[in-house]
Amino acid sequence: xxxxxxxxxxxxxxxxxxxxxxxxxxxxxxxxTDLLVQMRSGALKPGVIVxxxxxxxMTAIEQGADGGFRVGAAASGMALAEHRSFGKxxxxxxxxxxxxxxxxxxxxxxxxxxxxxxxxxxxSVPALVAAGAIVTVQGPNGRREIKVEDVPTAPGRTSLKPGxxxxxxxxxxxxxxxxxxxxxxxxxxxxxxxxxxxxVNLTLKDGVVTAARxxxxxxxxxxxxxxxxxxxxxxxxxxxxxxxxAAAACSAACRPIDDKRGTIxxxxxxxxxxxxxxxxxxxxxxxxNK
Amino acid sequence: MSKVHVTTTINGEPMxxxxxxxxxxxxxxxxxxxxxxxKEGCSSGDCGACSITLDDRLICSCLMLxxxxxxxxxxxxxxxxxxxxLHPLQQKFLEEAALQCGICTSGMLVASEALLKKNxxxxxxxxxxxxxxxxxxxxGYDKIVRAVMETAQDMRAQ
Ligand SMILES: Cc1cc2nc3c(=O)[nH]c(=O)nc-3n(C[C@H](O)[C@H](O)[C@H](O)COP(=O)(O)OP(=O)(O)OC[C@H]3O[C@@H](n4cnc5c(N)ncnc54)[C@H](O)[C@@H]3O)c2cc1C
Ligand code: FES
Ligand code: FES
Numbered sequence: 514x515x516x517x518x519x520x521x522x523x524x525x526x527x528x529x530x531x532x533x534x535x536x537x538x539x540x541x542x543x544x545x546t547d548l549l550v551q552m553r554s555g556a557l558k559p560g561v562i563v564x565x566x567x568x569x570x571m572t573a574i575e576q577g578a579d580g581g582f583r584v585g586a587a588a589s590g591m592a593l594a595e596h597r598s599f600g601k602x603x604x605x606x607x608x609x610x611x612x613x614x615x616x617x618x619x620x621x622x623x624x625x626x627x628x629x630x631x632x633x634x635x636x637s638v639p640a641l642v643a644a645g646a647i648v649t650v651q652g653p654n655g656r657r658e659i660k661v662e663d664v665p666t667a668p669g670r671t672s673l674k675p676g677x678x679x680x681x682x683x684x685x686x687x688x689x690x691x692x693x694x695x696x697x698x699x700x701x702x703x704x705x706x707x708x709x710x711x712x713v714n715l716t717l718k719d720g721v722v723t724a725a726r727x728x729x730x731x732x733x734x735x736x737x738x739x740x741x742x743x744x745x746x747x748x749x750x751x752x753x754x755x756x757x758x759a760a761a762a763c764s765a766a767c768r769p770i771d772d773k774r775g776t777i778x779x780x781x782x783x784x785x786x787x788x789x790x791x792x793x794x795x796x797x798x799x800x801x802n803k
Numbered sequence: 804m805s806k807v808h809v810t811t812t813i814n815g816e817p818m819x820x821x822x823x824x825x826x827x828x829x830x831x832x833x834x835x836x837x838x839x840x841x842k843e844g845c846s847s848g849d850c851g852a853c854s855i856t857l858d859d860r861l862i863c864s865c866l867m868l869x870x871x872x873x874x875x876x877x878x879x880x881x882x883x884x885x886x887x888x889l890h891p892l893q894q895k896f897l898e899e900a901a902l903q904c905g906i907c908t909s910g911m912l913v914a915s916e917a918l919l920k921k922n923x924x925x926x927x928x929x930x931x932x933x934x935x936x937x938x939x940x941x942x943g944y945d946k947i948v949r950a951v952m953e954t955a956q957d958m959r960a961q
Contacts, residue, residue, distance in 0.1 A: 516805070516824070517823075517824040517825045518824060519807065519824040519868065519870045521870075521871075521873075542868070544866075545866050545867060545868065546848055546866050549827065549848075549865070549866045549867075549868070550847050550848060550866070552825070553827075553846050553847060553865075554847070562824070562868070564868075564871065566871075589860075591860055591861075614848065614936065615848075615851060615863075615935055615936020615937075616861050616914065616917070616918075616933055616935075616936055617848070617851055617854055617861050617862050617863040617866075617914070617936045618848055618863065618866070618936065620857070620860040620861050620862040621862050621863075621866060621867070704849070704935055704936065
């Protein structure tokens with residue numbers, strides 16, 4: 514057995530240096546709720562662990578003067594829930610992150626870990642896609658920004674380059690008349706993996722949708738941005754015809770697997786049903802956000 | 804293998820211990836620290852029997868590396884009673900027979916205490932959702948939920 518080394522640098526530059534130097538044997542540790550399970554089961558035997566939680570930027574939650582948020586990649590779901598304004602501005606993103614596991618898991622699990630783990634069923638990802646969140650990553654060649662939907666490339670895989678660490682999410686300022694929502698379908702009421710997850714972010718003016726983004730999870734090898742569904746909603750008053758078209762676009766985007774949680778037919782149908790329900794919640798919240 | 808020296812605070816007391824870098828906090832508690840009140844049900848974050856607090860936040864000790872305790876504050880079931888005085892939750896669990904085999908009990912108590920600190924007046928639904936990460940194979944949960952609700956009421960009345 515090779516020995517495991519644990520590093521907990523205080524700065525991002527040190528972390529990037531150590532992570533890059535250790536090569537493919539190294540893993541980043543955020544909340545550990547995926548990583549430690551994978552290590553315990555023997556699926557993963559890293560040689561070096563780089564704990565990023567001592568780097569202040571990684572756990573910070575900050576609201577800018579324009580109302581936009583910057584959320585550290587390793588900030589826990591519980592820290593976001595306890596933040597005084599995050600859940601008011603991004604109720605859909607918060608409810609998605611707070612669906613991850615139990616309260617115990619919430620105490621540690623981060624949105625950065627959820628995204629980097631690369632599960633097609635990661636709950637926070639469709640909501641962050643719908644929010645139009647941008648991730649900042651830093652690696653040996655400096656910083657760059659990527660759209661959330663461009664991060665996952667296949668189950669368990671991301672577009673991060675060797676040595677790159679995810680630093681933070683940037684969520685845009687909230688326009689008046691705008692809000693978001695996330696719903697997932699699971700066979701139980703708690704502690705299960707999504708069969709379908711839908712995030713919707715809407716802006717309405719005088720009852721008409723002026724902007725929309727739809728994120729769809731657990732129905733394809735990666736979480737998807739469903740632009741056809743958004744296009745069906747924009748310009749509408751969320752009438753039956755528009756919702757039917759958007760629901761059909763979600764179902765059409767599905768390329769799911771058949772497993773014990775849901776068949777292909779079930780997931781495809783539920784994707785459309787959840788789109789309607791999630792859009793209704795987002796619209797109701799948007800109407801209250803004057 | 805070279806062990807790592809960790810300095811931390813457990814139940815308000817400064818503590819030091821040695822561990823392997825791959826040991827979990829649960830391994831350290833039950834091993835070198837001799838605090839065996841936290842139980843191992845699954846080691847995968849599913850059962851909550853290993854529940855502790857880290858800087859006052861409820862977590863699973865099986866999903867934390869022991870080396871991460873350096874410089875932080877850990878709270879375990881051993882810190883719940885004050886000397887011979889049981890915490891009201893512990894007393895109520897006994898009175899209501901909210902336990903049978905006891906494997907889940909320390910996790911239930913630590914999780915319930917964390918809930919009542921945050922929310923002294925939870926609804927039954929809030930209690931059930933809060934404890935969704937604590938599995939019990941014996942009681943059927945009703946007595947546990949009732950004990951938490953009644954303790955909350957008693958503590959509010961004080
Ligand atoms: C009991 C239980 C229930 C769960 N339920 C759910 C659920 O309902 N929904 C759901 O979506 N997930 C669920 N999960 C999975 C897990 O909790 C989430 O995926 C969580 O968001 C992972 O975050 P973390 O901070 O713990 O990640 P970690 O375990 O620390 O990291 C996950 C992966 O991402 C990498 N990584 C982490 N942060 C970075 C970074 N900043 N830069 C580069 N790489 C990074 C790590 O190296 C690792 O490979 C559950 C897990 C458990 C144990
Ligand atoms: S032993 Fe930690 S959750 Fe089961
Ligand atoms: S009392 Fe036996 S598991 Fe709860």
